Amino acid sequence: MANYQHLLSPGKIGTLEVRNRIFLTPMGTNLPAEDGFASERAMQFYETRAAGGAGLLLLGSVSVGYPTGSSNVGQFGISDDKFIPGLKKLTDRVHAHGAKVAAQCSHQGMVAVNDIKAGRPQFMVSDYTPPPSDMATDLYPEEMMEMFAAMGGKEAEHKVIDQQDIDWVIELFGNAARRAREAGFDAMEIHAGHGYLIHSFLNPAINTRTDQYGGSLENRARFLLQVIDATKAAAGSDFPIWVRMEGVEYLNPKGGITHEQALETAKMVASAGADAIHVTAYGGASRGIGPTEGYIPHKPMALVPYARRIKEASGLPVITMGRIEPEDADELVKSGALDFVTMGRKLLAEPELPNKLAEGRPEDIRPCVYCYTCISQIYFQRRLKCAVNAECGQEFETVILPAEAPGKVLVIGGGLAGMEAARVATLRGHQVTLLEKSKRLGGSALFSAVSYPPNGRLVNYLATQLEKLKVDVRTGVEASEAMIQELKPDAVIVAVGGEPWKPNIPGVDLDHVLDGEDFRAMVLGEQQEIPKKLGWLKRTAISLAGRTGMTKDPALLAKASKLYLPLSKHIAFIGGGLVAVELAEFLAERGRKVSILEEGPACGKGLAIVRRWRNMHDVRQLGVNVQVNVSQLRIGPDAVYFSDADGETQCVKAGQVILANSPRENYSLADAIAAQGYRVLRAGDCTGMSYIEGAMHEGHTAGNAV
16 A cells, blocks of 8 residues: 655745645635635635645635736735735634645736626737637536626726736735735745736737737746746745746647747746746636646646656746646655645545545545536636535535434435435434445446546445445345334435436337436346346346456446447437436447437536536547437437437437436435335435536435434
8 A cells, every 4th residue: 555655745845844745726716705805614615625634725816916807706815905814814724734825826817807897908918819719619508698697798808918017017916925924824826827917928829019028938938037026025035936837738729838938937937036836737718628638637647747847947846736646646756756746626525635645544535536516616606616525615514513313314325425425424423224226336426437437436435434434234125114114214315316217209119229227237237127128149248247247347347348348339329418428438439439419409417517528529529429409309220310400300320329318306215205204305316317416415415414
């Protein structure tokens, strides 16, 4: 077992000493108050992660000119001395737990949404027309309306920044550094990336100035270097200040910042006296896949090569981020490739990750499933939340407290909602019994883990917690009236999932049509439920896989499916929600010709918007035929016929048709139990399709309510 000794070793940046190499990634949270002050909600969010053992917390998006140059409805201000007392209270609470805290300060330039709302012109470095956006393609109409409203419902106005403006912004950064020190921060990070103002100066695709701030890289970096000078002068040479900057820019049709340019900028930043460099990347503000190509990469360890070279070029300590697992982070620190790792999504899912690593309990770390629920909130100006951690962002509202009168709790259903409810109820002191009618825990999440492996880690985590808590888990047992009467529970939590149904489509009962239950039984090798319609050969192959134990391991099953998959060459999904999109990608990667036919205006319902942009891009790249606004569906023996968005009759080949419609509410069992006089709570898909976020949050709420 890894001991993470390098990741957990003390580190140093300038005069700053930290207890380990794990930093909280700076991020916009919308947790501060809407007037720029530190709220109790924000303080508890950061205090929780300090108590969890992180070495340093980076307070994200602290606005040097607040409200000017700011983006979020809830964003920290540091533009006036009036903000110092609240920030000092926050830093004191972080320090009380042994963590250090730095302020990431920024002027957000052309992405300063609050300037649009207020009718203020956004600062531009030079005249610039952004490339066309593709973000609306996979949005539902109500999402487009909400996103437009979040922007204030106005068109942006711009002003090309002049020398007087430049001098003023430099002064803002200097004053911010002085206030950061007075407020008890241990360091300051200058945000020079992500499309913000300093990034626009550095970017040759945007900066076409002809004065001392444009042209050569030395000129384009001048503004950043002047900001470093101003912050150092204001805060003192013993106050660590570093820069967050791109190692590379993606998706800019005009080129943008190259890695070679970043290396040269890093050298200048080091010469200017910066104490470290925080390496990120940028994917533009106009492409849906921009965030997952850039600063929250979907590809594991995508930024490590850039960080390694920037460290070599600059000679400075380097911080980086981007889906780096703890065991990889430990090895990277050991090898000297980087010095510190920022974790954002991981520390949202599990604030105690550093402590649990130090205590030798990695199996107790609630895993991030990389669903992008957290960052997707920002696009709609909503508060930060985490799909797998119901407590994130509302720590003081979701505290798990001992039950006033501990009793017996029966949980029916062993999917995510049921397991989370059982975990929380047990932590509160109840005696919990969990019944699951199938032979394995996990429910639909176990099924989805075959096509999306991170979900399997969440199932394993919850199963491990139930085992450690000694929950009475009974699999292969279906709840009955007699059993409930025998158990005599004080409360029953029903988390049995939704009710499957078939849409009224001609041909829906043909043998090559599988519904959700059929497909799940086939994938998981649940022998008693393997659909007969698959035919003898395919059923035999699935049965053998089940008997050998292959279907018990989603990761192994995913690998084996690359060699054999009991499905036809041409597959059509009817319904284009989360399940269809994830499975379409999985099947297309295995050589199937896949079509998604969706009656609504967009696909990917149930996927957080940033994840949806990523997934829809990927399925299209794989050649999946995506059709929305279809009607008049009819299933034939080897094809599906439909009217397209223009009313034209079309057909797609389909040797297999998979019904991917969402299950309906399923209240029958809960109502029957309630009719017997038991206190009943519901959670998960039985209340309507709620996906991972709904299952985890409703399960937590139910477990906390009994």
